[in-house]
Amino acid sequence: MSMEPQGKTSDTRRMSLRGAALEAVLNVTSGTTRAALFAVLLAAVIFGCAGAEFLQLREINMRVREFVSSGASTVLVEYAGRIDGAACESLASVDGVQAAGALRAASARPVAEVLPMTPLPALEATPGAVELLASGDSMETHALDVAEMDGIWLSTQAAEVVGAQVGDTVPLSDGSRMHIAGIYASPEDGRTGNTSYAVVMPVHSTSVGKGFDVCMVKAWPVPRSLESLALMSVRELSGNRDDQPHVRQLNATLGSKLESERMYASRGTVHMPWMACALAMALGFAAIWSRRLEFASALHCGVPKLALMAQSLLETMSWEIMALAICSPLFTVAWLGWEGADGMQVIMLMGRSAIGALAGAICGALIAVLCVRERNLFRYFKGRG
Secondary structure, eight states: OOOOOHHHHHHHHHHHHHHHHHHHHHHHHHTTTOHHHHHHHHHHHHHHHHHHHHHHHHHHHHHHHHHHHTTTTEEEEEEEEEEOHHHHHHGGGSTTEEEEEEEEEOSSOOOBTTOTTOOOOEEEEOHHHHHHHHHTTOSOOOOOOHHHHSSEEEEHHHHHHHTOOTTOEEEBTTSOEEEEEEEEOOOOSSOOSSOSSOEEEEOOTTOSSSOEEEEEEEESSOOTTHHHHHGGGBSOOOSOTTSOOEEEESOOTTOSOOOHHHHHHTOTTTTHHHHHHHHHHHHHHHHHHTTHHHHHHHHHTTOOHHHHHHHHHHHHHHHHHHHHHHHHHHHHHHHHHOOSSOHHHHHHHHHHHHHHHHHHHHHHHHHHHHHOOGGGHHHHHHTOO
């Protein structure tokens, strides 16, 4: 009884796997794999699923941006003369708060030389309030530099009436001049308050004088306790029940709140990665099963099924790489065209569909190889074509 050397089996297995890799390369280059066809089909799956995810996320993002930009996520605490400017400004350190600041009516109203009979409504604002107003109809806020705080700010309506632009020096009827440090947008979209037509003069939050009249807090995502936190800006409450602070939205036309988390969790594309996986699995299975006669013949000739699985894996990966190359412009456009700072998260969410498709195609191909039986070679031969 002869015994096969122990190293011979491992050498044969390595030769089989090496031959499988070579066979995969030959099949791809000769067209047997039909890599181009399946690459286009897989790209269609990825493009459709990832593209649908992008469109759904963009719709949610647009609704969020509209809500925040309109002032719907900005809370006002109105309590004439009893708002602590420093306490209001400190709310900017709360998670989710983008800007917070206080406003009050100025003691003197400037009179532009071009409008000698019409004093301009004037407000004094802490730095945080100026930042909030400067964000205008935008979702984002940014810290103002020294130059932007060195002068007064005009609403767009007031700037049009005065005929001023940023950097201008407007002469006043008393002979003095006021430097225009900035102009903030004040669209007529349902916002309430006295900032739509006003001259805003930056002051320090601890400036000497009476308390402020309004505390403005812009936030996203809006903390659940934002209104309670905003009330902390009140210096002291009056003993008169009819004289209490009033909390409201800057703009209530879009509703009191936007449940963005619920919108995200219940979006129609939440299961898109699984759909991509299922469709790609069908492609991977079809790519191998359509060649079942070839694989059954290889088994009949003594090729190990492990080698055939390695071969199918390499062939499948070849058209997966092509599919990713075809879909790369979609991800590039999504990255460059996304409004906001969370573009990477969007790419990652879209990438889940791509990953699902890649995994599905490989699983489908391997399942197809496992389903091929050498004993069915004659049946496969009769059913060819």
